[in-house]
Amino acid sequence: MIASDRPPNDPVGLRDEAEAWLLRLTSGAATERDAAAFRQWCLQSTAHAVTFAEVNLLWDRSHAAARNIASVGAQRAVAAQHASSGRRLGRRAFLGSAVAASAAAAMVVYPPLRLWPSLPELTADYRTTIGEQRRIAIADDTSVNLNIQSSLSIRSTGGDEAVELVAGEAAVLTQSPVRPFVVIAGDGRTIASRAHFNVRHDRSDVCVTCLDGEVRVEQGGNVATLRQRQQVLYGSRGLDEVVTVDPVVVTAWQEGMLVFRNESLDRVIEEVNRYRPGKIVLMNRRLGRRSVEASFQIDRLDDIIALVRDAYDAKVTRLPGGIVLLS
Incomplete structure (x- = not known):
């Protein structure tokens, strides 16, 4: 559990806690208990949720810089290997050196909350x-x-x-x-x-x-x-x-649609998040178990937010970067 002895909603304290949560959630060792505790932390106030979103966005912007650092390190590693071996490295060998060349590349391999692609995704032949x-x-x-x-x-x-x-x-x-x-x-x-x-x-x-x-x-x-x-x-x-x-459900994406047949709202939100910028975060676990039978156009996916608000009387909190909290 991440806690602070600073006064409630103290900006510095909240930012420290948000950064600690981000590190915990992206460590690769986070548990379901951590996820539940994080949801409770966000629900303490709008300031908690907003601060975490701001920290997330800062990390989001920094990942491009991290990739540039990794690229510079990779170029040096490739140059050294080329000089010692006398042979050209292929594209994949070069990218492999990029991973080894800089620890900063780890920020791309393990993106927080999957808000951007991992390094293997970024370096694929088609994306x-x-x-x-x-x-x-x-x-x-x-x-x-x-x-x-x-x-x-x-x-x-x-x-x-x-x-x-x-x-x-x-x-x-x-x-x-x-x-x-x-x-x-x-x-x-x-x-x-x-x-x-x-x-x-x-x-x-x-x-x-x-x-x-x-x-x-x-x-x-x-x-x-x-x-x-x-x-x-x-x-x-x-x-x-x-x-x-x-x-029909499996191939709906090829027709510009998402079709759900008796799916939990948790599962629907997870799927919708693949298709829209930012992230919809469902804060209410009981709400997540509700069953959904619906179809949505891929270019109008924010309709799901209105559906949850109107059909389930959910509270909608919109944050920067396309992040939406449903509670």
Whole structure:
């Protein structure tokens, strides 16, 4: 628990506490208890929430400077290695040196509250930002539609055409009659020759949905075969059971929509946060368990804020940087 013996709402004390919370939440060791305590800290007053938002924004602006520092260090490291080895380094070797060259790069690898992309996302071959989707022709018979805030890199796996979905979501259409197409995501991979499928990588979990044809999902020695309308998740817990899903919900993003069928408000807010700048923070855990059945246009996602306010009588607090507190 982070506390201070300074007077309540003392600006200096609040800023110190906000910075301590930011360091704790981005340390990689934060627990659910920490998250609950942080919510309670923010709820003490508007000043608490505003101060944390200001500290977050300062860190947000500083990450670009950190990347520049890392880049300078990388250039020196690459120059030294080039001089000693006499060979040119490829783009990935250069970027790898950037990570090792400066501890400042760690601020990009572990962004607070996921308000900006991690370093592996920033250095991918293809990357989309908020509000941007992109179609990539991998080959004459294979294309990838990349969703917003997604990162994709070209890979080689023993002669097969392959890409790595570093983060985000992609819809893949492949009609290769000769060799399979491989999508690597997390510690697993999806393989298909003639199929239309969707892969989503949320850093900790990967979700694969077969929309047409047949795909093979491999992870940790386990294998699942998916056919039309089937889906499987995998992550640190292993490969889950195959389930049947509504493809309309899975592919709605390609039509500029988000569709929710009996989802918790917690889950809806989490999904909406992928698509809008800033962050919506749900401060009321009981409210987060409410069920939502709704559709939203991706270019009008603040409609969810009005829905929560009007339907659930929630309090809305707007902060700088697109941060919205719902309580």
